[in-house]
Amino acid sequence: MSVREFRVALVGCGRIARNHFEAIAGLDGMALSAVCDTVEERARTAGEQWGVPWFTSYDEMLKQSECDIVVVATPSGLHPAHGIKAAQAGKHVVCEKPMAISLSSADALVQACDDAGVQLFVVKQNRLNPAIQLVRRAIDRGRFGRIYMANATVRWARPQEYYDQAPWRGTWEFDGGAFMNQASHYVDLIQWLVGPVESIMARTATMARRIEAEDSGAAILKFRNGAIGVLEVTMLTFPRNLEGSITLIGETGTVKIGGTAVNKVEHWQFASYDDDDKLIDQASTTPPNVYGFGHAGYYRNVLAVLRGEAAPDTDGRSGRKSLELILGIYESAKTGHEVPLPLRSKM
Numbered sequence: 001m002s003v004r005e006f007r008v009a010l011v012g013c014g015r016i017a018r019n020h021f022e023a024i025a026g027l028d029g030m031a032l033s034a035v036c037d038t039v040e041e042r043a044r045t046a047g048e049q050w051g052v053p054w055f056t057s058y059d060e061m062l063k064q065s066e067c068d069i070v071v072v073a074t075p076s077g078l079h080p081a082h083g084i085k086a087a088q089a090g091k092h093v094v095c096e097k098p099m100a101i102s103l104s105s106a107d108a109l110v111q112a113c114d115d116a117g118v119q120l121f122v123v124k125q126n127r128l129n130p131a132i133q134l135v136r137r138a139i140d141r142g143r144f145g146r147i148y149m150a151n152a153t154v155r156w157a158r159p160q161e162y163y164d165q166a167p168w169r170g171t172w173e174f175d176g177g178a179f180m181n182q183a184s185h186y187v188d189l190i191q192w193l194v195g196p197v198e199s200i201m202a203r204t205a206t207m208a209r210r211i212e213a214e215d216s217g218a219a220i221l222k223f224r225n226g227a228i229g230v231l232e233v234t235m236l237t238f239p240r241n242l243e244g245s246i247t248l249i250g251e252t253g254t255v256k257i258g259g260t261a262v263n264k265v266e267h268w269q270f271a272s273y274d275d276d277d278k279l280i281d282q283a284s285t286t287p288p289n290v291y292g293f294g295h296a297g298y299y300r301n302v303l304a305v306l307r308g309e310a311a312p313d314t315d316g317r318s319g320r321k322s323l324e325l326i327l328g329i330y331e332s333a334k335t336g337h338e339v340p341l342p343l344r345s346k347m
């Protein structure tokens, strides 16, 4: 019996689309079947490069192309509408992060996928970085003991030209700022590793970029397990990306995963030995950019889930958790108050 191949259509042929195209092309069992972008040249270029039909209308692509999965790689504020249409057409949805920029629209997307009986995958490829996987295993094996402090630091550089590349960047309606877009993987990682957050105090600012949302900010988290967390995020680092790191300090372990995008084990120390300690050198990677190599691994999981062989790495409900945390950070920064989670109102 031949193994079934899943056909994938992608909407939004911008910067991140290439990571998807390459990941799909590298995987036996998946094939790109159509692409769409409202900018004709982008749709045509991608279609010609990958040898698939291209569309400038998403509705037309859904109607005309035969596919099992739709990848949503459009501006963040459009993810729910595009994902819901795909679900209603009976397609599984692979949604770029963040899955939405409001909780109500994130919930509508989850509901639409549930109603249609299709899978919703939210791309959180940094969870798959080898160094982060090692940390996760160390936590699962109890090697840290009680975790006291957790830190995520994102000191990156995004010049004004980056924001000027597309009108949606840095807007409240379609994007959000440093926490919602660039640092959202780090917000996701800290809660995925340490656990649910009980409350948040935060401050944000737009100090140097002409955008609506924040270019920098800091947040203090109180985790339900008693740990304290600190997030420090800026897109103003001179002159280039300096650090994208996670540090955990526990009773019997201290670990820092750094590099520019949580790609290097910078400190690894535990009270007791584990065979994983031998893997730390090979867990450090040198990705070409801060997006990393994770999309390929992400799609391997998508394929395994659709074949009934695995549970999703990040489904819609898991993707919603970091969104709620980011919205809590925004709420605290806006009001000057400590914000408890879960949020009372669906922003």
Ligand SMILES: NC(=O)c1ccc[n+]([C@@H]2O[C@H](COP(=O)([O-])OP(=O)(O)OC[C@H]3O[C@@H](n4cnc5c(N)ncnc54)[C@H](O)[C@@H]3O)[C@@H](O)[C@H]2O)c1
Pocket: 011, 012, 013, 014, 015, 016, 017, 036, 037, 038, 039, 042, 058, 073, 074, 075, 076, 077, 078, 096, 097, 098, 123, 124, 125, 166, 181, 290, 291
């Ligand atoms: N996982 C990651 O590490 C990662 C990295 C970068 C971006 N992203 C996410 O991917 C999404 C896209 O980011 P990007 O940097 O590629 O942006 P981009 O602006 O380069 O690409 C978005 C594309 O969507 C197209 N588009 C807009 N509206 C459309 C519509 N209605 N129908 C069809 N196409 C439409 C635009 O023309 C553009 O080509 C964002 O949500 C972003 O947060 C994720």
